[in-house]
Amino acid sequence: MDNVDVSEILVSEKEIKAMVEHTASLINKDFGDEELIVVGILTGSYVFTADLVRHLTMPVIVDFMQVSSYQGQTSTGVLTIKKDLSFDITGKNVLIVEDIIDTGYTLKCLKEMLLKRNPKSLKICTAFDKPTRRTNTIEADYAGIVIPDKFIVGYGLDYDGEYRNLKDVCVVSMVGGN
Ligand code: 5GP
Ligand code: MG
Numbered sequence: 001m002d003n004v005d006v007s008e009i010l011v012s013e014k015e016i017k018a019m020v021e022h023t024a025s026l027i028n029k030d031f032g033d034e035e036l037i038v039v040g041i042l043t044g045s046y047v048f049t050a051d052l053v054r055h056l057t058m059p060v061i062v063d064f065m066q067v068s069s070y071q072g073q074t075s076t077g078v079l080t081i082k083k084d085l086s087f088d089i090t091g092k093n094v095l096i097v098e099d100i101i102d103t104g105y106t107l108k109c110l111k112e113m114l115l116k117r118n119p120k121s122l123k124i125c126t127a128f129d130k131p132t133r134r135t136n137t138i139e140a141d142y143a144g145i146v147i148p149d150k151f152i153v154g155y156g157l158d159y160d161g162e163y164r165n166l167k168d169v170c171v172v173s174m175v176g177g178n
Helices: 013-031 046-053 105-115
Strands: 003-011 036-042 060-070 078-083 093-101 121-129 142-146 169-175
Touching: 003 013, 013 046, 013 121, 013 142, 036 046, 036 105, 046 060, 046 093, 060 105, 078 105, 093 105, 105 121
Parallel strands: 036 060, 036 093, 093 121, 121 142
Antiparallel strands: 003 169, 060 078
């Protein structure tokens, strides 16, 4: 059986803190005093969402959504809503907050879905970005830290439900096993 090693720190707690503050300052500059509905995508983005909103200076409504994506062999994929928003976003400024963009599939589907609800604006913010893995044309308006093609955990991100509580972002590697 494989064992998981998460001892390699890729992004430190200190670097994450600086990223959160910088990202929030860009959002504050763009929105001024306009109300913003912040939509955290569960589960991975709960830590980033909690940190980010505490640096935002406009009136903020925090909401969460949980989706699961399945991309089959065909180009048409399916996005299932496991938990929908509690607020109506029609005519509102909306900011989707993600933990990480990988292939971009989840966000592409989510963006299309939320645009149908006619928000005033819809922007995307991600803590981490793996642009080299992108197979869908989608970019974040606010992309915190670009990371290489490695599987990371910590700061809300999990491996099989574990490690979300790590303060640093660490690389998962498999050790041993038979
Ligand atoms: P995408 O649809 O962009 O391929 O997938 C995005 C989702 O895949 C993220 O929201 C996250 O849940 C998961 N994911 C992608 N890369 C990683 C990673 O390195 N670590 C973890 N823990 N999850 C990842
Ligand atoms: Mg996710």
